Amino acid sequence: MTIIEGMMSGFLQSISLSVIPYLFVGSLFGLVIGVIPGLSGHFAMAMAVTFLYSMEPGAGIAFILGAHATVAQGGGLTAILFSTPGTGQNAATLLDGPPMRDKGQAGYAVGAAMAACFLGATFGAVSLALLIPVLRQVVLFFGPPEIVVLAFLALTFVAVLGKEDMTRSLIAALLGLLLAMIGVDNVTNTERFTMGSDRLSDGLPLVPVILGLFAVAEMIDLWGRGGSLARHTSGPLSARDTQKQIFAGILVTFRHWWLVLRCSAIGTAMGLIPGLGSAPAAFVAYGHAKQTSKNKNEFGKGTVEGVIAPEASNDAVEGGALASTIAFGIPGSSSMAILLSGLFILGLETGPQMLNDNVDIIFIMIFTIIIGNLIGTIVGMFLVNPLSRATSIRSEIMVPVLLMVIVTGAFAGERSLFDIGIALFFGVFGYVMKILNYSRAALLIGFVLGFAVEKNLYLALLLDGPFFFTEPIPLGLSLFTILFLALNIRSVYRDRREVKA
Amino acid sequence: MRRTVLKGMAVALVASVTIGLGGIAHAEDAAEFYKGKAIKWIVPYKPGGGYDEYSRMIAPYMEKYTGARVDIVNMPGSGGMKGAVEIFNSPADGLHIGIINGSAMITNELAGIEGANYKVADYNFLGRIVADQRVLVTGTNSGIDSFEDMMTDGSTAVVGATGLGGSTYVDAVIVGEAFGIDQKVVHGFNSSSDIRTAMLRGDVHAMWGSLGSAAKGVTAGDHKIILHGEREPSGMLAGIPSVFDMAAEAEDADRKLAILDAWDGLSAVGRPVAAPPGVPADRLAFLRDAFAQAMQDPEFVAKTEETGRDIAFADGDRTGKIAKASTDLDETNRVLFVRAIKGEL
Numbered sequence: 001m002t003i004i005e006g007m008m009s010g011f012l013q014s015i016s017l018s019v020i021p022y023l024f025v026g027s028l029f030g031l032v033i034g035v036i037p038g039l040s041g042h043f044a045m046a047m048a049v050t051f052l053y054s055m056e057p058g059a060g061i062a063f064i065l066g067a068h069a070t071v072a073q074g075g076g077l078t079a080i081l082f083s084t085p086g087t088g089q090n091a092a093t094l095l096d097g098p099p100m101r102d103k104g105q106a107g108y109a110v111g112a113a114m115a116a117c118f119l120g121a122t123f124g125a126v127s128l129a130l131l132i133p134v135l136r137q138v139v140l141f142f143g144p145p146e147i148v149v150l151a152f153l154a155l156t157f158v159a160v161l162g163k164e165d166m167t168r169s170l171i172a173a174l175l176g177l178l179l180a181m182i183g184v185d186n187v188t189n190t191e192r193f194t195m196g197s198d199r200l201s202d203g204l205p206l207v208p209v210i211l212g213l214f215a216v217a218e219m220i221d222l223w224g225r226g227g228s229l230a231r232h233t234s235g236p237l238s239a240r241d242t243q244k245q246i247f248a249g250i251l252v253t254f255r256h257w258w259l260v261l262r263c264s265a266i267g268t269a270m271g272l273i274p275g276l277g278s279a280p281a282a283f284v285a286y287g288h289a290k291q292t293s294k295n296k297n298e299f300g301k302g303t304v305e306g307v308i309a310p311e312a313s314n315d316a317v318e319g320g321a322l323a324s325t326i327a328f329g330i331p332g333s334s335s336m337a338i339l340l341s342g343l344f345i346l347g348l349e350t351g352p353q354m355l356n357d358n359v360d361i362i363f364i365m366i367f368t369i370i371i372g373n374l375i376g377t378i379v380g381m382f383l384v385n386p387l388s389r390a391t392s393i394r395s396e397i398m399v400p401v402l403l404m405v406i407v408t409g410a411f412a413g414e415r416s417l418f419d420i421g422i423a424l425f426f427g428v429f430g431y432v433m434k435i436l437n438y439s440r441a442a443l444l445i446g447f448v449l450g451f452a453v454e455k456n457l458y459l460a461l462l463l464d465g466p467f468f469f470t471e472p473i474p475l476g477l478s479l480f481t482i483l484f485l486a487l488n489i490r491s492v493y494r495d496r497r498e499v500k501a
Numbered sequence: 502m503r504r505t506v507l508k509g510m511a512v513a514l515v516a517s518v519t520i521g522l523g524g525i526a527h528a529e530d531a532a533e534f535y536k537g538k539a540i541k542w543i544v545p546y547k548p549g550g551g552y553d554e555y556s557r558m559i560a561p562y563m564e565k566y567t568g569a570r571v572d573i574v575n576m577p578g579s580g581g582m583k584g585a586v587e588i589f590n591s592p593a594d595g596l597h598i599g600i601i602n603g604s605a606m607i608t609n610e611l612a613g614i615e616g617a618n619y620k621v622a623d624y625n626f627l628g629r630i631v632a633d634q635r636v637l638v639t640g641t642n643s644g645i646d647s648f649e650d651m652m653t654d655g656s657t658a659v660v661g662a663t664g665l666g667g668s669t670y671v672d673a674v675i676v677g678e679a680f681g682i683d684q685k686v687v688h689g690f691n692s693s694s695d696i697r698t699a700m701l702r703g704d705v706h707a708m709w710g711s712l713g714s715a716a717k718g719v720t721a722g723d724h725k726i727i728l729h730g731e732r733e734p735s736g737m738l739a740g741i742p743s744v745f746d747m748a749a750e751a752e753d754a755d756r757k758l759a760i761l762d763a764w765d766g767l768s769a770v771g772r773p774v775a776a777p778p779g780v781p782a783d784r785l786a787f788l789r790d791a792f793a794q795a796m797q798d799p800e801f802v803a804k805t806e807e808t809g810r811d812i813a814f815a816d817g818d819r820t821g822k823i824a825k826a827s828t829d830l831d832e833t834n835r836v837l838f839v840r841a842i843k844g845e846l
Contacts, residue, residue, distance in 0.1 A: 187664070202579060338547075463687060
């Protein structure tokens with residue numbers, strides 16, 4: 001089967017009546033899971049996989065992948081409207097989404113986010129299609145030395161993230177790195193910072209930490225402040241105004257096509273790298289957008305570019321993440337591991353066999369991502385109106401209800417009471433950080449990347465010796481990192497001088 | 502008047518409840534007991550892995566032969582220990598069972614790892630779903646074509662492994678120790694998937710793994726199996742030397758075989774289904790019987806063949822004996838294994 005034949009057959013199968021209903025249900029399911037804080041794509045897939053036993057391959061793929069593909073979209077909605085990341089991927093959207101809502105531009109922000117998601121996902125999926133002939137080489141490009149350097153590069157974006165000052169961001173990022181070390185060290189089998197707790201020996205669970213840092217902290221803040229979620233606005237927008245804003249948001253995203261393209265490329269590339277996950281991709285894209293924007297000072301105060309960038313990249317990740325799963329049958333993330341076992345249940349082999357004989361299946365995946373996100377975008381727009389009304393509910397009612405949803409989300413992933421405790425602890429912690437003006441985004445990046453940096457550094461040292469970074473590719477990336485840091489430091493000093501002058 | 506009526510009703514109620522309970526306790530036939538009940542089946546890993554798949558595949562057939570509903574509960578944590586402890590400590594009413602990672606639970610118990618609060622030999626086993634068939638694979642681009650090559654080519658082979666005490670690690674160091682292989686074991690990979698990627702990149706030359714996960718790479722031409730731990734190899738393993746053949750031919754065969762026998766015991770436990778200690782004998786017998794029937798149900802067997810999942814059924818009695826044998830190591834082997842698990846070898 002040639003690639004063109006595979007594409008045609010994949011497309012026809014994707015829109016056939018035996019597949020599209022499953023795709024629709026899957027996408028809807030993913031969207032709803034995404035809207036609920038704490039329930040991630042991983043969770044959506046784990047739920048979906050149990051339904052696969054009686055499905056045909058095409059329908060099964062569309063169902064399970066559709067559920068995974070739209071999660072970030074639903075999560076973006078929650079992030080913008082309720083200051084609560086629906087999933088970890090949407091944490092970066094919190095930097096500019098909620099400020100836009102407070103300016104009375106909720107519809108505008110959501111429209112932009114939805115369109116950016118769709119475009120990003122499409123970019124990722126198309127890249128995957130274009131990469132098929134060289135997929136195996138591309139995936140093998142990243143070994144431990146390359147990943148260490150890339151993770152470091154991603155860490156340096158911390159410096160440009162927030163409106164907080166650089167020293168505080170660095171402190172937060174390093175604290176994040178320290179938090180990543182909690183648990184049994186896989187290499188030496190020693191327990192680090194577990195304080196004798198069995199539960200901590202697996203390390204801090206990511207989802208409850210994110211929920212605590214952003215969602216619970218926001219609830220504490222809202223409770224203390226009183227009033228409603230949407231500040232400075234006089235009551236909810238009318239349905240008509242919201243509609244108008246949504247279309248304006250979609251339009252403005254297309255007008256920023258160059259930014260969408262660059263951020264999608266960042267997302268896809270980071271998706272290709274095993275173990276980095278999609279939360280850092282969104283932050284790196286945000287940092288990049290801020291770096292290259294003409295109105296840097298608007299970032300963090302509610303600029304639409306700050307919403308477009310992370311939302312485009314966190315959906316573009318999907319296409320990249322699929323690459324190693326398809327090329328070798330080796331999953332790059334826990335969600336991909338579930339997808340792989342789903343394919344297994346459906347009787348499909350990944351790896352070279354799929355690349356040679358079942359190209360149509362790969363294209364079903366590609367079209368599932370695109371069509372699934374389109375469905376998500378359209379349905380998501382209908383969700384905006386009722387949800388945005390909720391943002392003007394008084395905090396006395398809003399906080400308990402949202403808190404209940406958040407706590408349930410923290411519990412549901414692993415069915416563990418301990419995780420609720422983690423979420424509440426980091427809620428207080430995040431609130432204190434917010435008051436003292438420390439960047440929670442920086443902490444999260446450090447936390448997410450810490451694991452990848454440490455593990456791959458160890459492997460790189462063992463495999464390639466202490467000078468692993470002198471090999472061509474890591475060397476090039478290292479130089480780029482240093483250059484990037486130097487530029488940042490220079491601009492910080494220049495800004496300071498300007499302030500003084 | 503009203504009071505007496507109430508009293509009378511209360512007495513009647515208490516009496517009928519007592520009689521009812523007594524009746525159940527007496528006429529209890531295990532099959533009757535399970536009818537309409539719910540069995541909680543614990544999977545100590547997240548949804549989507551092999552343990553989860555096996556469980557979900559067999560659950561409908563357990564339902565068919567017990568007459569009870571089977572609820573699968575995923576309980577991941579501490580490398581499968583959390584779920585294993587949960588099964589061990591759950592009520593011994595015959596309504597709480599689960600699948601465990603036999604070899605990992607045994608090695609953790611031997612090494613006295615924190616959190617290993619169970620005794621593998623004390624579980625009541627329903628039976629084994631599959632044995633772990635361990636194989637040593639090399640990358641086709643590694644220059645190592647056979648075990649002979651690995652031993653004689655004069656260069657140090659880099660063998661990838663996950664964490665200390667994980668099976669990829671224990672296999673590598675134990676077999677390496679038995680044969681005196683010139684190897685460098687690099688551990689710290691996140692998962693066996695990551696080791697496979699490293700092997701494809703040429704970062705490591707070889708790895709130990711289960712046949713199930715190696716098979717795909719072998720048919721794709723990415724890897725090659727050069728050694729395995731089966732006594733009666735069949736299928737893909739036919740014609741490939743086993744550790745036992747190699748040990749029998751080598752000098753110092755007795756010592757080698759003693760180590761390898763103990764090692765083999767670990768993988769023979771495989772993936773058993775276990776109930777906590779103290780389950781009433783009649784219910785255990787009934788569950789074992791139902792499990793045996795489920796494992797041999799033609800429809801189930803066909804399904805596993807269709808999805809390419811291996812099964813190697815052993816009944817509860819035999820599984821228990823295998824588990825006991827592998828926890829009862831002689832002193833030399835015990836010391837050796839504990840050192841291997843702790844990374845001191």
